[in-house]
Amino acid sequence: MDQAPSPNMIKRHTGILERYRSFLPVTENTPLISLHEGSTPLIHAPNLSERLGVELHFKYEGLNPTGSFKDRGMVMAVAKAVEEGSRTIMCASTGNTSAAAAAYAARAGLRCIVLIPNGNIALGKLAQAIAYGAEVIAIDGNFDEALQIVREITASQPITLVNSVNPYRIEGQKTAAFEICDALGKAPDILAIPVGNAGNITAYWKGFKEYRDFGLIDSLPNMYGFQAAGAAPLVLGETVSNPETIATAIRIGNPASKEGALQAVSESNGLVDSVTDNEILEAYQMLAKHEGIFCEPASAASLAGIIKLRRQGKLSDGAQIACVLTGNGLKDPNIALKLVGEEPRSIPATREAVMSFIAEKAGMA
């Protein structure tokens, strides 16, 4: 080092309530709770961009404090619950919502009750909710049934509902759209996003429109929502009674924010389409192997959809696309292991054994 370096003293923001305070329902009585959610990276993907002939960026929401985009909406919902004097929050969840609810409840000293569909929750998410001290109740039913029960109970008890039907959730989640615009200096041409309960696509669209209305961006993106083929009520135009997909985070047959999603698609000249589990897993693997980005299967629905549309000739060359990756791959480690088929077999702890293994692999490559 020949000359004195100039350190970059800019620090990560403390959280979205402070960073985007003036865009949110934050009053002087709202506690500025934070686990430093938001400010997640928008990662350019040179390898996949070249392969697909478009300009791809990934909004990697897996780097939120509990590993998913849910933290943005939850910090807002929990802050308002505290402001309003609530002592208990409750939600139904395929996993990510429960992790976020449990973490912010722990931070704020609230009781947290989560209902999960039995047998269809990723390992990491269950571990989180339990670690954060939530009361986890598994029911013999699917997500839609769990949500129905939670709605009934919170309607009659002094318990705050923190599912995305809580309007503060959408408010917090819209900040991700702000961040994409802040990073690019404008809106992308296309926003590609997985759609399960449909709160997130609703929130992004609200965020883009607000930034446009305040003159912070000139144009709006086309909103492209992608559902799993086995859980695609918006594509089919009807409720799916028994949704099935490996992408558990979007395994929802009756989206609570259906109207918001359809409005986003319609107003933005966008679309909603479905991708198969195989297409999702292919995209999931491509992201990890070619870009070093590990997301949960549901997240990869956004890339899977873009690959599908590009193959169908429905995307312009060089279109600038922001794909939302909703959660961290570590949420669902068993999927990655399952794709390989088995854990690595063990060999003797000698240089010779290892060298022969390496040479064999190189020969295969």
Add this chain to the structure above:
Amino acid sequence: MDQAPSPNMIKRHTGILERYRSFLPVTENTPLISLHEGSTPLIHAPNLSERLGVELHFKYEGLNPTGSFKDRGMVMAVAKAVEEGSRTIMCASTGNTSAAAAAYAARAGLRCIVLIPNGNIALGKLAQAIAYGAEVIAIDGNFDEALQIVREITASQPITLVNSVNPYRIEGQKTAAFEICDALGKAPDILAIPVGNAGNITAYWKGFKEYRDFGLIDSLPNMYGFQAAGAAPLVLGETVSNPETIATAIRIGNPASKEGALQAVSESNGLVDSVTDNEILEAYQMLAKHEGIFCEPASAASLAGIIKLRRQGKLSDGAQIACVLTGNGLKDPNIALKLVGEEPRSIPATREAVMSFIAEKAGMA
């Protein structure tokens, strides 16, 4: 919103090579590889601070791209490997290093070979290395044996060693110390850090000293390193042949950076101490339940050590302490589930069944 909001346009940095370029061995030929590592939050812990009577902050390195602090050193090591024309990297790893090596190798288009000790690697870490496309070799031996084999092979083959004996690793890792100073505006009184292979405590100390030498901070922290009681060679003053601890990330009996660690402790008027697995798990649970921060067990050694010292009356009231949390709790989901004993039992999907469950829990509380 009555008045036009002023958006905060500051965005997350693209990565440490760019953010701290002038402090690092970055030349004009060094590719500025990035997955947006670094810029992790320093989270204030009001609940634990009050409970312990000190001022606690947690450097939550679990929000790096692959979920651990290893990304900082690995991006530097991989960038230099590319600069030097290498096509293959190799490491021994208890898991976090392999995930980081595999991710950055994927990003840079390099072959990646990782040796892991058989049967003692956290589920999430194994899933990551496999997903990122590394060639994972499990050996019938412990970490120290794996590292020995990797050192021998890379000494004779055109393969770049990326364990922390690679000096670029330490260079990248020191940036975490810079960030703590940037966030606090000064160095903390005490830096508490888990110690396994001892590269990280070495790197932090180097970082603090460089910031001091450039006049960016006035004082240096006391460096407090904590090892697991069953893997505490620095505390015992001798190599541990068969290290054992639930904190697999620091299950190392013969630290490669032993000298650096001892120097940091000695120069900083610090200490190195050990904490039991029970103390680690207690701290791990406290962090999640009281602050909403979910780290891997090894990370909690820093807090466990602080609790131990405070109970012994060895910490001043109000001391400002930065505890390093090296990795994300999602790396090792089975630990959280094991602490509860069993997965939640399933109940009927009715409002009545759920209400009765909730009432029962409230009665117990």
